Amino acid sequence: MSRSILALLLIPLAATALPAQAAQDKAKPKKLYCWNDPKSGRTCSDALPPDQVNSARDEFSAKSGMRVGEVDQAMSADERAEAAAAAAQARADKAAEDTRRRTEQAMLLSYPNEEQLKRVFDERTSIVDNSVDTARYNVASLRDGLVSKLQQAGSAELASKPVNAKLADEIRQRHLELMRQQALLQSFEQQRRELSSEVQDTLQRYRELKSGSTPTG
Structure with a gap:
């Protein structure tokens, strides 16, 4: 089968997928994100900036304004190591008990x-x-x-x-x-x-x- 014929066959599939994806995105509830910016203080937006992906934030429903979630700040390498050590100690304590x-x-x-x-x-x-x-x-x-x-x-x-x-x-x-x-x-x-x-x-x-x-x- 030639590439031109294959492309013609895929066009209807793509046309069907795009509305489905659009409908799925539309069905997702819109959110507002609020975080503490070191420079501008408390900031809220319906789009999360890339530099705030790892920051602690609160999430609100754009429709009702109700708080719907909370994301903790991503841990640093030292914090992850400390958490891993604490978890290992907890396992050791349980084994001892x-x-x-x-x-x-x-x-x-x-x-x-x-x-x-x-x-x-x-x-x-x-x-x-x-x-x-x-x-x-x-x-x-x-x-x-x-x-x-x-x-x-x-x-x-x-x-x-x-x-x-x-x-x-x-x-x-x-x-x-x-x-x-x-x-x-x-x-x-x-x-x-x-x-x-x-x-x-x-x-x-x-x-x-x-x-x-x-x-x-």
Whole structure:
């Protein structure tokens, strides 16, 4: 089929489409757009300028004058990133809450009574207490040894004798080990405090869940 014949066949179709499109455009309700322009202030028009497409605006019916819609200002790249981060945080919070609920349900199923739950915590508490006691012993032992070495060094200096390199190195090494053990002791003691708080909170929550899951009457 030649292009001229094809063009003749398409003319009636185009003629039919144009009135249909015109009728469709005519059927759309006319709107008024109002926005805050930085230069001219509050501005309204029946046509939205291209430079205001991303601006916040109110939309009104041109026929009734009634407000029919509102469009927020388009977000900047930073605002979109912030919104995405907030949405991700919300999803993470929901996932954490779901995990907490599953954990609580598993706790109810795993420990039919409070005594069995306490035994689990007693085992953990015993392990942490042993770590605390060991660290305290090491700190005390190292401190006593360091004091003894310092006394030796002090006696040598009082006698106007130089502190030999071996003794000075022992003092330095014992001091470093003492600081390391003190840091370990502080860490273990912090774990013990946190565990004590966790035990109280968990037992309290367990009692609440048990109370809520026990039929009344």
